[in-house]
Amino acid sequence: MEDKCHIDMLGLMILCSLLTGTSGGTDMFISDGGNIRLLCGRAPAGCKSTTWQYSRGISSGTVVLFENGMKENGIERGERLSLGSDCSLYIYKATTEDRGHYTCWQDEDKRFNASVHLHVLHVSPSSTQTEIRPGSSFTLSCQLYVYNGWSCYNFFNVEGVQLVWVNKAGVNLKPDPRFQISSSPQHCIITLTTTLLNEDNNTEWRCQITDTTDKVKTSVSYTVTYLVNSSDNKTSVRLLLRVIIFIIEIAVLTTPTVILLLIICERRADNRRRGQDTQETVMELQMM
Known part of the structure; x- marks a missing residue:
């Protein structure tokens, strides 16, 4: 019962501060997708007396994120929240859903150790x-x-x-x-x-x-990243295929000609060698 009354009183104090605008919160800014650390002030050993709460707005109510240093079960965004060794609240890969009022409470101090208004910057086409x-x-x-x-x-x-x-x-x-x-x-x-x-x-x-x-x-x-239009992509593929086909056709048509030229050159070279051998034989006979 005492714990319940304590939490109810804490929620009432937060609500009153929101209504009167005297929460004394610090404004912090984070880009969409970024990470941020919210300090809680003096860190008691093990953070066993630390409670982090969150409120989207005056009419949205208060959600307990961590109580007595332990993460609450079933909370939204829970996989992106963690508590540091100094009792700071870490928010990973922030989204626009993370904007709101965060408060840190140390039971043994009977006062707020931190009050942060978090705002998230987002860009889109x-x-x-x-x-x-x-x-x-x-x-x-x-x-x-x-x-x-x-x-x-x-x-x-x-x-x-x-x-x-x-x-x-x-x-x-x-x-x-x-x-x-x-x-x-x-x-x-x-x-x-x-x-x-x-x-x-x-x-x-x-x-x-x-x-x-x-x-x-x-x-x-x-x-800015330009996207290749599907029709442009198809046109490029068609052009590439035409170039490949053209190269193959040239290769097919020119190969016999190249082989024939090689044969002719080889025969001419062979004839020149034979002619040279014959001439040398005649000269040797004359000398005898």
Whole structure:
């Protein structure tokens, strides 16, 4: 009963902090597919008094991930979560589903040791994209999936966070006239649209999130790869077959001629040898 009351009280405290906006959580950012470590502060021996909890948003409730240093059974994403020797929470191959509010609690301290709001950056081509090849219009969408208790508008306009498209060298693409950059701060989205060129194959474009000092919090890249059209592939195969057939035909037609020439050359050489032998015999008879 005492344990149950303790967990209920803990959940109530988290809920109150979310409602009042005084959770004092640290904002952390991770790219889709990346790994991240959430610190829990002072680490007791063996983490036996450590509890990690998670909440997607104010209305989604709280889920216990680790209790008394042990992973809870049957939790979603369980195979991608682990507890470090210092009681840190490790999240592997993050997805947009990992965004949320994470809290670490040490029973013996009777207080929160960590409160983290995790946000995940994700990039994908437009859902209407039908082909990726030179001459086609191409659109990439970059979205920051934030903890559901946060407003994207306040996040970008009050805290000064920005989403930016850059090339592999880190140069901002917005001033380049061949790129159309548009953003929707209320939805935490920035898009890049351009007409693909031949040299864009295997080109990397990167979406990154920066703070007011232009420090990069995290980034995620997309590499353009041209796909070979099936009809083009068939045409290439047909051309290759024609070349092979042509080579075979040339070989078949020229082989007898080559053999005949070799025979003629050999006979002429043999005749020259015979003629030379005859001449030498005549000279020897005359000398006698």
